[in-house]
Amino acid sequence: MKYLQKQLNQHKGKIVWLASYPKSGNTWFRCFISALFKGEIDLAHLKTDGIFSLRHTFERYSGIDSRMLNDKEVHAMISSVFLEHAKNSQHMLFTKAHDAYIYNDNQQPIFPTEVTHKAVYLVRNPLDIVASLANHNATTKDKAIELMNNPKGYLGGQVKGINTNSQFRQLMFDWSGHVKSWNEQKNIEVILVRYEDMLHDSFNTFKNVVQRLEIKASDTAIKKAVKMSSFKKLQKQEKEKGFREKNVRSEKFFRSGKTGQFEKELSPTQIQNVIDAHQEQMKQLNYL
Secondary structure: OHHHHHHHHHHHOOEEEEEEEOOOOOHHHHHHHHHHHHHHOOOOOOOOOOOOEEEHHHOOOOOOHHHOOOOHHHHHHHHHHHHHHHOHHHOOOEEEEEEOOOOOOOOOOOOOOOHHEEEEEEEEHHHHHHHHHHHHHHOOOOHHHHHHHOOEEOOOOOOOOOOOOOOOEEOOHHHHHHHHHOOOOOOOEEEEEEEEHHHHHHEEEEEEHHHHHHHHHHHHHHHHHHHHHOOOHHHHHHHHHHOOOOOOOOOOOOOOOOOOOOHHOHHHHHHHHHHHHHHHHHHHHOOO
């Protein structure tokens, strides 16, 4: 495991962004990374290398009470925070992000290019995201669709001087806007990974990502990590030990892990609402 980490440390950029719209396989991929590098997955203490929107990391390196800052002020500083974070890290950082790839008022990307190795962008059929997102947010499917179709959609809250959530508000745009923000920017290399390929061709999909991240891992090591991070095993571990990233209002985090469930879970009207809003990107990603 240390050998794998040493390879990545040779690269100038220390951060691999694990970016996605919510419920697109980000946590599943983090479990695979944990299995590959650490040889274990512990949902009770799942740590790749943090979350981009986490206040704790921001406050650690800025020395500022983040509750006193508004969105624009956070976006102006967060790139510098992660520059310092990478500088002080002795190993490669795999960092989760649900934020869209955006620029602050100074026209600087909020994700610092200087310390970025690459980004892994995980994408999933938006029709299958709906029920999963509704379950995660403990809301209705119509509300989930409303969020996914909102060009100004965001996660979390950020009220100056009041909000005490552990994470900043995360601007996502609508589903299509999120996909385009990451895959159309030219500052960093993006490895696009479809949730459906992770599910139906797990070994080859994960192996391709490992190779493109320039990690020299054996087929045996990858197969072992894939097996350890299978959806059924993650469901079993969550049932037995729980998962701290689960919304306390939802029944479980790892819900079904299947594809094409929208045909049973959504009404024709709901399906059409999603397609009408995201047809262009869905076609490009072979979801239509």
